[in-house]
Amino acid sequence: MSIRKSIREQYLKFLDREPTLDDLDFYFQEIKNKKINLEQLSLILKNSNEFVKLQKVNSDKISRKIDTYNDVRIKGQTISSGYRESEDRYEEIFKFCKKFNRPISVLDLGAAEGYFTFRLSEDFSGVFIAVESDSQRNLLDSCKKNNNRNILLLEKQMNLKNLKNLKEVQHFDIVLALNIVHHFDEPFQDVIDTLVSMSSFCFFEHPNSLENSATKNSHRLKNEKLNLEKFEPQLLNKNESGLGDSTNKKLQRSMWLLKNTKSKTIDRPWRGTQKYNDEFGPDTQIDIKSNFDEIVIDYSLRDESRPWIQGIDLRTFLENNGVYPTNDDILNLIDNMKVDNARDLGPHNLILNGHELFAIDQNDKLDPVNTKEKLKSFLEQSGLL
Ligand SMILES: C[S@@+](CC[C@H](N)C(=O)[O-])C[C@H]1O[C@@H](n2cnc3c(N)ncnc32)[C@H](O)[C@@H]1O
Numbered sequence: 462m463s464i465r466k467s468i469r470e471q472y473l474k475f476l477d478r479e480p481t482l483d484d485l486d487f488y489f490q491e492i493k494n495k496k497i498n499l500e501q502l503s504l505i506l507k508n509s510n511e512f513v514k515l516q517k518v519n520s521d522k523i524s525r526k527i528d529t530y531n532d533v534r535i536k537g538q539t540i541s542s543g544y545r546e547s548e549d550r551y552e553e554i555f556k557f558c559k560k561f562n563r564p565i566s567v568l569d570l571g572a573a574e575g576y577f578t579f580r581l582s583e584d585f586s587g588v589f590i591a592v593e594s595d596s597q598r599n600l601l602d603s604c605k606k607n608n609n610r611n612i613l614l615l616e617k618q619m620n621l622k623n624l625k626n627l628k629e630v631q632h633f634d635i636v637l638a639l640n641i642v643h644h645f646d647e648p649f650q651d652v653i654d655t656l657v658s659m660s661s662f663c664f665f666e667h668p669n670s671l672e673n674s675a676t677k678n679s680h681r682l683k684n685e686k687l688n689l690e691k692f693e694p695q696l697l698n699k700n701e702s703g704l705g706d707s708t709n710k711k712l713q714r715s716m717w718l719l720k721n722t723k724s725k726t727i728d729r730p731w732r733g734t735q736k737y738n739d740e741f742g743p744d745t746q747i748d749i750k751s752n753f754d755e756i757v758i759d760y761s762l763r764d765e766s767r768p769w770i771q772g773i774d775l776r777t778f779l780e781n782n783g784v785y786p787t788n789d790d791i792l793n794l795i796d797n798m799k800v801d802n803a804r805d806l807g808p809h810n811l812i813l814n815g816h817e818l819f820a821i822d823q824n825d826k827l828d829p830v831n832t833k834e835k836l837k838s839f840l841e842q843s844g845l846l
Contacts, residue, residue, distance in 0.1 A: 465842065466846065475507055528543075530574060531577075534603075536607060547577070550700060550716055553664075562754050563753075567633060568590045568636045568637065569639075570592045570636060570637065571639070574600065575593070582609045583609070588612075588771045588773075589611055592614075610786075613785060615783050621651055623781070627781070629728040630727060630728075631773055633659060634661050635660060636657070636659065636663045644678070663718075665689070665694075666717070667687070667714065668712075668714055673706070673709050675704050675706065693719070694718070695718040732776075741762060745761050747760055750766075773812070775813050779846060798817075804831055805822060810823070
């Protein structure tokens, strides 16, 4: 792994944030000139006030034994069973996805063993993005074994801030928020509001408020009543929690289909830049117009509307610890990318769908990153690859 990438990973691990470019350059020089090594960098970060403050916030988090939640599915076969019944839940998702007469994008947050991502990727065309924080679920290994190139995997513990950053730059036809919102430290309502805002539809399953301490954050379930009415909720089915003692196991969890009834927008070019509305004035964001037949994107700043390319931009993928396709795959995709007259190959301009990278917005200003080699060195310099 490159030094810059290692520095970046240590910042994300210990300080839960990106390093500034100055920090990245500074520690890169320190390590290159052998003034410190990577182990010493981790000590520096762990001794910082920022780390100590974060530890306080996280100190009451309890680590739990990992049980297989969902069936592990490889090439269409179940190779080991999870403790949670998932087929009925998948049936509802499948029925709904059938309504689309076009490729779809699905974000599966807290994908666990990836059951829903794999089934959707077998049954539909589009892009299926699994997000899972726990590498013990072996999801990367399952992705490699399934070798299904319409799947992306972000191996990342998302917090509310990460989700808000994602919302500002991406849109998904569907978000699967199945038994995940109650894992967040932030208010459940803020998490579900953010998930609905980055999607057109959201499947939402949440524990029963009577569940006991076998269920994560059970003490918050009774107090944090959710307002789902604004999403025109449809109750799809109820399923046993399957967790804890015999009483807790039998308690039913409801699965809802929620609809984003508000406008769907992209609010800034990439994380860290100004929002369109702050830079160019009101109503200058990018609007997404979608239905079951088509999805187009409308640039209010330029008189342009064009089909949306399903996938996520390479910068967002790498910043959120995209591990599948692997880094080597990404280098191959860059080498094989078809692009004439490249003017700006910044990673925010490259849409990744698993088997290809598409360059967008190549008619704008000439950017210093305008060749494949410059892109690779930019990704290395910024610690992304
Ligand atoms: C209860 S399982 C739900 C699995 C699946 N969504 C389902 O309903 O069948 C929750 C999964 O989310 C993962 N997880 C929890 N918090 C997360 C977070 N903030 N970001 C990403 N993954 C998370 C856990 O590691 C676990 O695998």
